[in-house]
Amino acid sequence: MTIRTEPRRVARPLAPGREVTDALVVAPSQTTAGRARGVAPLRREGPEKLTGEAKYADDLVFPGAWYGATIRSTEAHARLLALDRDDGFDWSAVVLVTAADIPGDNVVSLISDDQPVLVPVGGEIQHHAEPLALLAAADRATLRAASHAIRPRTERLVPVFDPLASEHVFAHYEIGAGDVERGFAEAELVLEGTYRVGHQEQLYIENNAMIAVPRDDGGVTVHGSLQCPYYVHKALKRSLRLSDAQARVVQAETGGGFGGKEEYPSILAIHAALLARRCGRRVRMIYDRHEDIAATTKRHPAVVTHRTGIRRDGTLVAQDIDVVMDGGAYCTLTPVVLSRGALHAGGPYRCPNVRIRARATRTNTPPNGAFRGFGAPQTQFAAETHLNRVAETLDLSPLEIRRRNVYRPGDQTPTGQRLRESVAGEEVLERAAEAAEFERLRERTRRARVARGAAGPGATPLATAHDRTATGIGLALAWHGAGFTGSGEVKLASVVSLELTPAGAIRILTASTEMGQGTKTIFPQLVADALGVPYEAVEIAPQDTAFVPDSGPTVASRTAMVVGGLLLQAAARLRGRVEEATGGAFAETYPAWAAVNGPVRIDQRFEPYPGVHFDDETYRGDAYPAYGWAACVATVEVDLDTGEVSVLDVVAADDVGRVIHPVLAEGQVEGGTLQAVGYATIEEMKLEDGRYLNDRLATYLIPTALDAPRITSILVEAPFSGAPHGAKGVGELPMDVGAPAVVAAIHDAVGVWIHDLPATPERILAALGVTARPEEPGREGTAPAVRAATDAADTAREVREPIRAGTDPRPEARTDPLPLRGPQPEGEPDWPSEDDR
Amino acid sequence: MNVRMLVNGAPVEIDVPGMRRLLDVLREDLGLTGTKEGCGEGECGACSVILDGQVVDACLVPVSQADGSTVRTVEGLAPTPGGGAGDRRLDELQQAFLETGGAQCGICTPGMLMAARAYLDAGGGPDEAAIREAIAGNLCRCTGYTKIVEAIARAAAGGAA
Ligand code: FES
Ligand code: FES
Numbered sequence: 001m002t003i004r005t006e007p008r009r010v011a012r013p014l015a016p017g018r019e020v021t022d023a024l025v026v027a028p029s030q031t032t033a034g035r036a037r038g039v040a041p042l043r044r045e046g047p048e049k050l051t052g053e054a055k056y057a058d059d060l061v062f063p064g065a066w067y068g069a070t071i072r073s074t075e076a077h078a079r080l081l082a083l084d085r086d087d088g089f090d091w092s093a094v095v096l097v098t099a100a101d102i103p104g105d106n107v108v109s110l111i112s113d114d115q116p117v118l119v120p121v122g123g124e125i126q127h128h129a130e131p132l133a134l135l136a137a138a139d140r141a142t143l144r145a146a147s148h149a150i151r152p153r154t155e156r157l158v159p160v161f162d163p164l165a166s167e168h169v170f171a172h173y174e175i176g177a178g179d180v181e182r183g184f185a186e187a188e189l190v191l192e193g194t195y196r197v198g199h200q201e202q203l204y205i206e207n208n209a210m211i212a213v214p215r216d217d218g219g220v221t222v223h224g225s226l227q228c229p230y231y232v233h234k235a236l237k238r239s240l241r242l243s244d245a246q247a248r249v250v251q252a253e254t255g256g257g258f259g260g261k262e263e264y265p266s267i268l269a270i271h272a273a274l275l276a277r278r279c280g281r282r283v284r285m286i287y288d289r290h291e292d293i294a295a296t297t298k299r300h301p302a303v304v305t306h307r308t309g310i311r312r313d314g315t316l317v318a319q320d321i322d323v324v325m326d327g328g329a330y331c332t333l334t335p336v337v338l339s340r341g342a343l344h345a346g347g348p349y350r351c352p353n354v355r356i357r358a359r360a361t362r363t364n365t366p367p368n369g370a371f372r373g374f375g376a377p378q379t380q381f382a383a384e385t386h387l388n389r390v391a392e393t394l395d396l397s398p399l400e401i402r403r404r405n406v407y408r409p410g411d412q413t414p415t416g417q418r419l420r421e422s423v424a425g426e427e428v429l430e431r432a433a434e435a436a437e438f439e440r441l442r443e444r445t446r447r448a449r450v451a452r453g454a455a456g457p458g459a460t461p462l463a464t465a466h467d468r469t470a471t472g473i474g475l476a477l478a479w480h481g482a483g484f485t486g487s488g489e490v491k492l493a494s495v496v497s498l499e500l501t502p503a504g505a506i507r508i509l510t511a512s513t514e515m516g517q518g519t520k521t522i523f524p525q526l527v528a529d530a531l532g533v534p535y536e537a538v539e540i541a542p543q544d545t546a547f548v549p550d551s552g553p554t555v556a557s558r559t560a561m562v563v564g565g566l567l568l569q570a571a572a573r574l575r576g577r578v579e580e581a582t583g584g585a586f587a588e589t590y591p592a593w594a595a596v597n598g599p600v601r602i603d604q605r606f607e608p609y610p611g612v613h614f615d616d617e618t619y620r621g622d623a624y625p626a627y628g629w630a631a632c633v634a635t636v637e638v639d640l641d642t643g644e645v646s647v648l649d650v651v652a653a654d655d656v657g658r659v660i661h662p663v664l665a666e667g668q669v670e671g672g673t674l675q676a677v678g679y680a681t682i683e684e685m686k687l688e689d690g691r692y693l694n695d696r697l698a699t700y701l702i703p704t705a706l707d708a709p710r711i712t713s714i715l716v717e718a719p720f721s722g723a724p725h726g727a728k729g730v731g732e733l734p735m736d737v738g739a740p741a742v743v744a745a746i747h748d749a750v751g752v753w754i755h756d757l758p759a760t761p762e763r764i765l766a767a768l769g770v771t772a773r774p775e776e777p778g779r780e781g782t783a784p785a786v787r788a789a790t791d792a793a794d795t796a797r798e799v800r801e802p803i804r805a806g807t808d809p810r811p812e813a814r815t816d817p818l819p820l821r822g823p824q825p826e827g828e829p830d831w832p833s834e835d836d837r
Numbered sequence: 838m839n840v841r842m843l844v845n846g847a848p849v850e851i852d853v854p855g856m857r858r859l860l861d862v863l864r865e866d867l868g869l870t871g872t873k874e875g876c877g878e879g880e881c882g883a884c885s886v887i888l889d890g891q892v893v894d895a896c897l898v899p900v901s902q903a904d905g906s907t908v909r910t911v912e913g914l915a916p917t918p919g920g921g922a923g924d925r926r927l928d929e930l931q932q933a934f935l936e937t938g939g940a941q942c943g944i945c946t947p948g949m950l951m952a953a954r955a956y957l958d959a960g961g962g963p964d965e966a967a968i969r970e971a972i973a974g975n976l977c978r979c980t981g982y983t984k985i986v987e988a989i990a991r992a993a994a995g996g997a998a
Contacts, residue, residue, distance in 0.1 A: 042935050043935065045943075046934075046943075047931075048943075049940045049946050050911075050935055050950065051911065051927065052871015052872070052910065052911035052912045052947050054943055056873070202978075204944070204978055205873075205875045205881060205942070205976060206942070207875070253943065255873070255942045255943065255945075256942040256944060256979055289878070516942025516943065517941065667938045667941055670980060670982075671979045671980050671981045673981055674980075674981035696880075697876040697878065697881055702976060702978060704976060705982040705985070706970065706973045708969075708982045708983070
């Protein structure tokens with residue numbers, strides 16, 4: 001097997017204070033002691049997935065199971081007056097469950113208790129597709145007929161769709177360092193901009209699915225597609241009033257999650273369990289694609305406004321950032337998403353004076369929730385696009401402005417966190433730029449642009465006679481806090497267990513789920529390495545709350561770093577215990593020792609990383625134990641007639657601390673990169689009256705193999721000393737950088753900045769002044785007056801130049817001295833105007 | 838209606854409504870759950886099977902249309918289909934997917950393998966553009982397609998890459 005990784009391209013260590021590690025590729029069969037890698041083992045559950053034997057929830061057969069369905073609201077905001085039943089229908093053939101039948105709390109347990117399991121009669125419907133009642137029947141036809149025979153009677157209430165106008169605030173934060181006003185006073189240029197991103201659907205290919213089985217002890221077991229068994233467990237216990245043992249959660253093989261199966265499975269499990277208890281039978285609730293898109297959580301839309309003060313040499317002196325996220329109708333994980341978004345909002349840059357104000361509000365749209373990146377992709381799209389505009393204004397290369405400002409070891413973040421180690425922003429930046437030949441290609445695209453501009457009279461603003469397409473290259477850089485935000489990990493106090501049975505089986509017990517990212521492969525790999533035994537000798541127990549301890553949710557790229565780290569500690573203890581007793585190497589002596597002394601179980605609980613402190617009240621301190629760093633260079637081709645964008649090539653450099661499994665890590669980078677490319681170019685939820693219009697796969701498009709760029713991943717290692725293996729996680733990094741890199745490349749190609757994602761042909765043509773402006777992302781029902789008001793924030797950018805004969809409205813030859821001055825009075829733009837939309 | 842098919846080499850005769858989806862017949866009536874459902878409307882390719890040599894979306898095919906046909910599903914790829922745990926053999930395409938990392942969550946994998954198998958059986962080579970074209974109807978949300986394309990190219994080149 002060949003492992004394709006990039007050779008080290010730079011001789012000198014770019015992150016000072018640490019050694020340049022060896023090449024990643026280790027000769028097959030040669031395992032380096034103490035380092036969790038070597039020859040990468042094959043995916044543990046790979047053969048089952050490749051032969052069709054793997055059992056996803058819908059593949060599980062439960063004889064005699066009934067089918068369950070959800071009656072949902074068709075209004076965004078209303079009072080539920082009654083659930084009218086058609087008398088002509090034979091109701092004896094079905095089971096109906098309403099809020100009145102919930103034995104425990106009518107609450108989906110998470111952060112806030114605002115979301116009901118089912119809206120009670122007399123209660124308020126807060127969003128379209130909200131669950132009102134549940135039905136189960138022996139066959140699908142009866143179920144369908146029954147769902148037509150029940151009609152919710154409602155009284156309409158006034159909905160709120162605009163997150164900026166909503167007065168219901170789920171969470172707000174203010175993070176500050178230095179003195180922003182003084183910073184602006186020192187600045188030689190001040191640049192403002194507003195950036196908007198809309199909903200994004202996780203679009204795992206396997207829809208949400210859950211099967212509930214009643215238990216003899218009055219409890220219920222659920223089998224489902226899910227990321228976090230103990231979230232579901234907790235939610236079931238509370239709504240059904242069950243003991244720990246009465247609620248059992250078993251993860252079926254899971255066909256992708258990306259955050260979309262973090263909190264949503266809880267409500268689905270409660271629904272299935274309520275029906276199962278009511279009819280005393282097993283009940284299957286398998287969503288179809290339409291229901292999954294219409295009802296489940298999405299990435300939060302956001303409006304981010306930046307005001308940045310810079311010195312002539314490109315040094316950042318002040319950042320004033322305002323973030324508004326749309327939480328949807330219920331709180332779900334919004335406060336945490338917002339927190340991560342806010343903490344990353346400035347980008348990976350040193351700036352002495354920072355103010356970040358962030359709030360998330362309620363709208364009458366389906367609740368938004370976790371999606372790979374968790375708030376950071378939204379705010380870093382804005383930060384990176386804005387920085388690129390700053391660079392353009394200063395006539396600095398995007399690479400150069402980043403070199404001048406990127407965090408280095410010793411720098412302080414806005415929360416006052418000193419970045420002591422594992423700081424690799426510069427390294428990923430240089431590696432990506434070099435591998436992609438960023439500056440050389442950028443010079444080439446610049447010349448092409450100039451040539452197009454010189455095409456002379458007769459050339460349209462877009463296509464000239466000979467050029468039908470324009471190529472551009474763009475760069476982005478990001479950081480991503482590893483693991484939970486703030487004191488989350490300490491509060492969670494995760495536990496893992498390692499078991500040695502008398503028969504000599506070594507078994508890993510964690511609640512960390514496999515959803516394609518490789519948990520079931522890297523855990524045995526880490527433990528085998530720590531024990532000095534072959535990979536095959538280590539088993540992994542099923543993710544079933546009846547067996548495994550609560551090792552926390554499988555989110556926040558924490559699995560490899562936190563849970564993997566705990567396993568290494570447990571393995572070291574087991575090894576020590578056996579070797580102390582036998583005096584021999586673990587690998588040789590454990591079978592005999594276990595036969596006499598087994599079974600042995602080692603429980604390992606999370607201990608705070610030394611020297612890492614965060615104050616949740618003041619938002620000061622170490623927001624994350626360490627950060628991962630990501631850079632991305634994208635090359636695009638823009639069709640000058642249609643405005644369509646093809647992303648041709650992406651070079652991604654990601655610092656993951658330590659590469660545990662190169663193939664799986666690359667797989668994460670490649671998959672995350674394509675999700676980011678989709679976010680940047682085609683993925684857009686359209687809303688009307690609070691309902692997703694394009695709630696099918698035919699209308700919500702994700703990239704196909706033909707849309708996907710060639711992706712080169714460069715894995716960089718700046719280990720985190722707090723984790724025994726140095727790993728910082730990989731899953732979310734690529735999601736932060738893809739979209740701003742693509743938007744920068746579009747700008748490089750055609751000369752306009754796209755402020756709103758996705759950069760659809762409509763937005764590009766509108767930005768070029770060819771057509772009218774399309775809707776803003778993530779919003780709808782915006783009255784013209786409201787829109788004008790929100791645009792006021794953009795006044796500084798409203799003066800535009802007519803598009804000249806070329807395709808590039810930028811002042812190409814910037815021979816004049818730069819129009820640099822201090823802070824500008826509101827509404828008076830002072831930088832070279834450009835077409836902003 | 839009475840439908841006869843040759844499924845993974847085995848003759849099958851089954852009495853089902855003619856409009857029943859081939860996908861449901863495979864998954865529910867024949868217990869072949871390797872074929873997946875991602876959208877039920879011909880958009881994702883998770884339900885791809887090979888019907889008389891052509892890749893089709895089994896969610897769009899009424900079983901009456903498959904009467905008298907040969908159907909191949911993911912369960913029929915390996916040389917020893919259904920060979921239980923101990924002897925789980927993979928064909929060279931499956932092996933290439935396993936080694937390159939072409940399957941992550943695995944839900945698109947059966948359909949992807951069938952599209953790739955049809956491409957290889959039709960004489961497709963290791964050319965990247967042709968491979969991307971061949972799997973354009975099969976969505977994958979996990980891999981970014983890079984390693985899937987690599988796996989198919991490796992299988993096309995005879996396993997040695
Ligand atoms: S399930 Fe058949 S194409 Fe999606
Ligand atoms: S591997 Fe998950 S969708 Fe393809």
